[in-house]
Amino acid sequence: MASKYITLISGDGYEFVVLREAAMISPTITGMLRNQFAEAKTGRCLFPEINGVILGKVVEYFNYYHKNRDKEDVLDMEIPVDLCLVLIEVADFFGLDEQQS
Amino acid sequence: MMASRGRRPIRKPIMNKEAGEFEPCWEMLRNSMTDIHNKNASTLSFEQLYRASYKIVVKKKGGQLYENVKTFEEEWFQNHILPQISELITNNLVSVALVQQPGSSAHERRQTAEKFLRGVKSSWEDHNMSMNMIADILMYLDRTYTLETKRPSIFATTIGLFRDNILRNTVGGMAQGLTDTFTIFDLVCAVMLDLINMERDGDTVDRNLLRKITSMLEDLYETDEEFDNQRLYITSFEPRFLVASEAFYRNECEKLVREADTSSWLRHTQRRLAEEQDRCETTLSPLSAEKIADVIDAELIKAKLDEFLKMDGVGLKSMIDNDRVEDLSILYQLITRIDKTKAALKTTLQRRVMELGLAIEKNVKETDFSVPVSGAADGDDDGQDKSKPQSLTAAAQQTAAAIKWVDDVLQLKDKFDRLWEVCFQRDLVLQSAVTRSFSEFINIFPRSSEYVSLFIDDNLKQGSKGRSEAEIETVLDKAIVLLRYLGDRDMFERYYQKHLARRLLHNKSEIDTEKEMVRRMRTEMGNSFTAKFEGMFKDMELSKDLAENYREHIRELGDVGVKKTDLGINVLTSNNWPPEVMGRGGAVQESGARADCIYPPAIKRLQESFFKFYLKNRSGRILTWVGSAGSADIKCVFPKVQGKDSGPLSKERRYELNVPTYGMIVLMLFNDLPEGETLGFEEIQAKTNIPATDLTRTLASLSIAPKARVLLKDPQTKNIKATDRFCFNAGFLSKAIRIKAPTITNTSRVEGDEERKETERKNNQTRAHVVDAAIVRIMKQRKELSHTALTSEVISQLSARFKPDISLIKKRIEDLLTREYLERSDGDSASYRYLA
Numbered sequence: 063m064a065s066k067y068i069t070l071i072s073g074d075g076y077e078f079v080v081l082r083e084a085a086m087i088s089p090t091i092t093g094m095l096r097n098q099f100a101e102a103k104t105g106r107c108l109f110p111e112i113n114g115v116i117l118g119k120v121v122e123y124f125n126y127y128h129k130n131r132d133k134e135d136v137l138d139m140e141i142p143v144d145l146c147l148v149l150i151e152v153a154d155f156f157g158l159d160e161q162q163s
Numbered sequence: 164m165m166a167s168r169g170r171r172p173i174r175k176p177i178m179n180k181e182a183g184e185f186e187p188c189w190e191m192l193r194n195s196m197t198d199i200h201n202k203n204a205s206t207l208s209f210e211q212l213y214r215a216s217y218k219i220v221v222k223k224k225g226g227q228l229y230e231n232v233k234t235f236e237e238e239w240f241q242n243h244i245l246p247q248i249s250e251l252i253t254n255n256l257v258s259v260a261l262v263q264q265p266g267s268s269a270h271e272r273r274q275t276a277e278k279f280l281r282g283v284k285s286s287w288e289d290h291n292m293s294m295n296m297i298a299d300i301l302m303y304l305d306r307t308y309t310l311e312t313k314r315p316s317i318f319a320t321t322i323g324l325f326r327d328n329i330l331r332n333t334v335g336g337m338a339q340g341l342t343d344t345f346t347i348f349d350l351v352c353a354v355m356l357d358l359i360n361m362e363r364d365g366d367t368v369d370r371n372l373l374r375k376i377t378s379m380l381e382d383l384y385e386t387d388e389e390f391d392n393q394r395l396y397i398t399s400f401e402p403r404f405l406v407a408s409e410a411f412y413r414n415e416c417e418k419l420v421r422e423a424d425t426s427s428w429l430r431h432t433q434r435r436l437a438e439e440q441d442r443c444e445t446t447l448s449p450l451s452a453e454k455i456a457d458v459i460d461a462e463l464i465k466a467k468l469d470e471f472l473k474m475d476g477v478g479l480k481s482m483i484d485n486d487r488v489e490d491l492s493i494l495y496q497l498i499t500r501i502d503k504t505k506a507a508l509k510t511t512l513q514r515r516v517m518e519l520g521l522a523i524e525k526n527v528k529e530t531d532f533s534v535p536v537s538g539a540a541d542g543d544d545d546g547q548d549k550s551k552p553q554s555l556t557a558a559a560q561q562t563a564a565a566i567k568w569v570d571d572v573l574q575l576k577d578k579f580d581r582l583w584e585v586c587f588q589r590d591l592v593l594q595s596a597v598t599r600s601f602s603e604f605i606n607i608f609p610r611s612s613e614y615v616s617l618f619i620d621d622n623l624k625q626g627s628k629g630r631s632e633a634e635i636e637t638v639l640d641k642a643i644v645l646l647r648y649l650g651d652r653d654m655f656e657r658y659y660q661k662h663l664a665r666r667l668l669h670n671k672s673e674i675d676t677e678k679e680m681v682r683r684m685r686t687e688m689g690n691s692f693t694a695k696f697e698g699m700f701k702d703m704e705l706s707k708d709l710a711e712n713y714r715e716h717i718r719e720l721g722d723v724g725v726k727k728t729d730l731g732i733n734v735l736t737s738n739n740w741p742p743e744v745m746g747r748g749g750a751v752q753e754s755g756a757r758a759d760c761i762y763p764p765a766i767k768r769l770q771e772s773f774f775k776f777y778l779k780n781r782s783g784r785i786l787t788w789v790g791s792a793g794s795a796d797i798k799c800v801f802p803k804v805q806g807k808d809s810g811p812l813s814k815e816r817r818y819e820l821n822v823p824t825y826g827m828i829v830l831m832l833f834n835d836l837p838e839g840e841t842l843g844f845e846e847i848q849a850k851t852n853i854p855a856t857d858l859t860r861t862l863a864s865l866s867i868a869p870k871a872r873v874l875l876k877d878p879q880t881k882n883i884k885a886t887d888r889f890c891f892n893a894g895f896l897s898k899a900i901r902i903k904a905p906t907i908t909n910t911s912r913v914e915g916d917e918e919r920k921e922t923e924r925k926n927n928q929t930r931a932h933v934v935d936a937a938i939v940r941i942m943k944q945r946k947e948l949s950h951t952a953l954t955s956e957v958i959s960q961l962s963a964r965f966k967p968d969i970s971l972i973k974k975r976i977e978d979l980l981t982r983e984y985l986e987r988s989d990g991d992s993a994s995y996r997y998l999a
Contacts, residue, residue, distance in 0.1 A: 090213060
């Protein structure tokens with residue numbers, strides 16, 4: 063098995079190193095990594111149409127979710143109002159709109 | 164995506180939707196799907212493909228994508244997979260698998276079959292892997308489009324294509340000798356079943372391959388809806404598998420029947436069961452484990468069970484007879500599988516118990532017991548009157564027979580208990596069945612009650628002779644077990660009372676053991692059963708105290724120095740003791756009236772003195788002296804024999820003789836007799852008034868047995884006759900100081916036919932009273948009752964004691980009617996009313 067961490071790369075070149083397990087809450091990333099595609103080989107996932115700010119928020123969410131996955135009464139993550147719509151769209155892209163089991 | 168519609172976006176949407184036209188996106192997907200099938204996926208970017216499908220779906224072109232993917236896959240099957248598979252479907256394969264043509268060797272068949280399955284397996288695995296990857300790329304399609312339209316997921320659809328395009332493909336034109344077309348699926352099944360049968364026949368097959376094909380069938384469903392109970396394995400393969408197995412095992416069973424070896428059939432079946440379970444675990448699916456076991460149960464066990472059990476020399480009968488524990492264990496396990504009541508095993512067991520039980524009886528009847536007991540009455544047949552010793556011998560033989568019978572029954576019981584424990588897992592059904600059979604054959608044997616009592620008698624008497632407590636314990640336990648089987652317990656009670664009386668009066672057994680035995684009987688049969696026995700123990704204890712007190716009393720009288728006779732007395736309550744012992748037995752009835760024997764004056768004085776003492780505290784009682792039941796210790800002095808100067812005869816000898824009371828009376832007569840004179844049998848009888856039969860025995864013990872030949876008899880035969888004469892044996896010599904005269908009367912033995920009839924007659928009398936009492940008790944309570952109800956009530960009340968005859972009950976009812984305890988109800992002759 064590859065490294066515990068994977069790298070997510072935004073269209074504008076920002077790289078985020080994130081715990082593989084944390085990123086796997088996204089079905090999209092799971093599908094990306096469990097098959098014999100290029101991403102699975104290199105552990106580097108490029109998202110050409112997502113910019114660094116948005117991808118940063120996504121990674122923040124991965125970590126937030128991972129850190130608090132077994133806890134109750136957790137404070138909401140801070141989301142800037144102007145990012146809301148875009149984040150909804152990106153969440154849909156990453157398959158984060160469903161309750162994770 | 165409602166995200167930015169109708170509002171001014173705060174930021175430019177990140178996804179460049181305008182760039183996502185359908186054609187270029189699909190083109191890219193199509194190419195990469197080819198790459199995936201060709202296993203070239205590692206150069207593809209998942210993100211790119213996912214984004215392409217995402218964009219198509221976002222553009223509401225999901226339906227088109229769905230159809231395109233399907234068509235692509237179908238074409239792929241037609242162009243790439245089917246040709247590969249078809250190549251594997253050779254004429255050879257078809258003919259061995261479907262036509263079942265003989266001629267090809269198993270090895271060849273296996274090779275062909277495995278090659279074909281391997282081809283199917285690898286194309287399946289490829290397809291499965293590709294479909295997983297494609298379904299991942301098209302994840303967004305499933306999440307939105309298929310969900311909204313309620314179509315099967317893209318994975319279900321594309322994986323199902325394998326079923327539709329490969330398995331259900333009819334490979335036309337290739338079947339020679341087959342009229343119907345067949346599908347690849349048919350072929351797969353046929354080949355698998357062939358391989359399974361080969362493995363059953365002992366070949367080694369590629370289990371892993373079979374397992375892979377099975378899991379393929381488990382992963383595929385009849386339709387794309389993928390209902391759980393619609394797996395191809397369950398709907399299509401398993402039924403064929405079970406049918407084929409049925410045929411296989413039916414065949415095998417017939418072969419085993421021809422071989423006619425029950426033992427190998429058992430082992431074979433057991434092995435088959437294990438094999439099939441193992442096969443389900445490792446080669447097929449655990450889902451089938453239970454069903455295939457059912458097939459074996461039906462075809463291999465149930466079908467010919469009776470035939471196997473009945474086989475001569477190897478069947479159940481011989482297994483039981485030869486204690487083939489292992490076979491029986493297997494048999495029990497197998498039968499338990501198919502029949503919870505174990506009827507087949509049960510009936511044979513029962514029949515065998517009956518047969519062996521009756522064989523014991525027959526054996527006992529036929530065995531010659533004269534050999535081991537000949538010492539007791541060695542056959543001096545030259546006497547004119549043979550009847551006496553012979554009847555004795557016969558009686559002793561019968562006693563030995565009784566003990567052998569009980570021993571054999573106990574052995575049989577042990578045997579079946581062991582089988583029950585070791586082989587039948589302590590099965591309750593079987594236990595009660597076997598118990599019933601034991602009870603049945605024991606009760607068929609008319610003398611069982613007597614024999615069991617005799618057996619206990621024998622063991623308790625021997626009990627004092629250096630056997631460990633544990634041994635006695637087990638014997639008692641066994642005896643109780645037999646007791647449980649006895650139906651006529653009142654008969655047993657009668658015999659036991661008689662035997663117990665003898666043991667108690669002659670100190671033949673240990674009182675503690677006796678009490679223990681009776682205590683066990685009480686727990687087993689209830690208080691009323693043992694009341695008399697306990698009464699007997701109590702009499703014995705009271706008598707001991709009484710005798711002690713009497714001795715005390717005599718000492719106080721102070722007749723010190725006077726030559727005294729010591730008295731040990733047993734005062735017996737006549738109800739508790741058997742009539743035979745109480746001198747109310749058959750002998751009395753023969754002579755018409757009971758005559759007291761004449762005691763010597765010294766004894767007479769003693770009796771009177773005791774009677775006076777006894778009445779001091781208890782007035783109004785009558786003591787009857789029962790000479791036949793007692794014994795006496797006599798100190799005898801044998802004078803020095805005239806003319807002998809050396810050797811033991813030259814001195815005076817003192818011996819202590821222990822003889823029966825009658826023996827004492829007889830010997831006392833000789834005290835008064837001048838030396839050298841003789842007494843005739845009739846003279847003795849006249850002087851003592853001892854009943855002739857008792858006297859015969861007494862004289863026999865004193866004048867025949869060499870150990871205690873205190874009297875000399877003329878003529879010197881082994882029999883006592885009325886014309887014999889007796890004189891004091893002055894030359895008596897013995898190594899022991901204390902001598903016990905052999906007491907012929909004391910031996911507990913089997914009754915002769917006459918005695919037996921007598922006992923039965925008496926027992927029936929008692930039963931009549933018991934039935935009377937029961938009827939009156941019931942009627943008193945119920946006032947009015949129909950004949951049948953009354954009869955069944957009586958039977959149930961008395962079942963603990965004996966099984967009353969219906970005719971007896973009827974007779975008793977009639978008797979009670981004439982004695983006006985009951986009357987017939989008005990208008991209903993079949994019911995009775997109680998008359999107070």
